[in-house]
Amino acid sequence: MINRARRLVLCCLAALAGLPLIIKSHGSLGYGESVAFFHSATETVRVMVTGIKGRSGVYVLPQDASDQAVIIMAALGVSHANSQLIFQAGSLRDGDLLLFRIAGTEQYEIQRLTMGAHERMLMEIPLDPDSMNQQDWESLPGIGPGLARRILIDRQLNGDFCSFRRLERVPGIGPTTIRKIAKYFEPKVMR
CATH class of the missing domain: 1.10.150.320 (Photosystem II 12 kDa extrinsic protein)
Incomplete structure (x- = not known):
């Protein structure tokens, strides 16, 4: 009887000790995953990035975020770590489109355009x-x-x-x- 009670107590303690490991492994986003929607009380701008595999999409940023922030976030997907980025600086507006194009072997040209009316209407x-x-x-x-x-x-x-x-x-x-x-x-x- 004592062995049975001892085993039950040990099983309960083992379950309690392992519970934080189980909870930590579920519900968190892994590297490269993104959330579907972002709700914020601050004013935001939505900027579409295209031309970079794995990083293209719509970025939702605070209104005062610099264009360099988007470029740095998107450039993490650029294949060459030492690539040069050719870009004319300026402030981002809601509905901007940043198009990354290969301009040379290790250069990327970034062109700022405006999303089409259809995309803007959807968003x-x-x-x-x-x-x-x-x-x-x-x-x-x-x-x-x-x-x-x-x-x-x-x-x-x-x-x-x-x-x-x-x-x-x-x-x-x-x-x-x-x-x-x-x-x-x-x-x-x-x-």
Whole structure:
């Protein structure tokens, strides 16, 4: 009877001693894994990085993060540790696209572009009517190729819109169209 009680106590102690090891090994992210969503109380910018195997994707950063931070994070995936990065510095904006391209044997050129309207709409990043191309305009509901062309011609002749509401100056766009597309141009209060 004493042996049985002793064995039970030893088994319980062994289980208690091993419990922290079991808990530590589950629930934590391993190297290279990432979380699906990041919620933060601070203002953030979403930057898409492409051209680096294993590091391409959308990075969510604090608004005051430097462009160098994104480059350093993404450059960890560059095959040569001593590679040179050619880049013109500047502040990041919500919806920027950083494209990494091999410029030489050990050089990477980084080009800053803007995500297409379709990607920005999916991520609820406000569109800028002064920088959109014809394909961007056509991705909006109620705007076809003809109207997109008229918008671009109007912008070319009369200058930037400065506000999407000034699109009403384009023939074929009225208050109904403005109401339909308003949600794609106005920033969300809460993300």
